[in-house]
Amino acid sequence: MRKFTTFDKMKLEEFKEKLAEEIRYRRIIKLDISQEQLAEKSGLGLTTIKNLEGEKANPSLETIEKLAIAFGIQIEKLLCFDKKGREKNE
Secondary structure, eight states, X not given: OOOOOHHHHHHHHHXXXXXXXXXXXXIIIXXXXXXXXXXXXXXXXXXXXXXXXXXXXXXXXXXXXXXXXXXXXXXHHHTOOOXXXXXHTO
């Protein structure tokens, strides 16, 4: 079994931070909905949404897919953490 290094953990923390920012951006700016509404729309639990936005969750690919569907975008767009590229791809 592979052991994670500090570098790996830092990358994971950075990923969670950027994903949380992207989820909040799309929920608030693009859809103007609450966390509760996003939970309902995505089929995810409210606690899951709060944990994702609070950078406390490690989302599965299924969770990421459900969010992308709820936002009406492809997974690649949800994972595009480049803010300049975000607007171009909308």
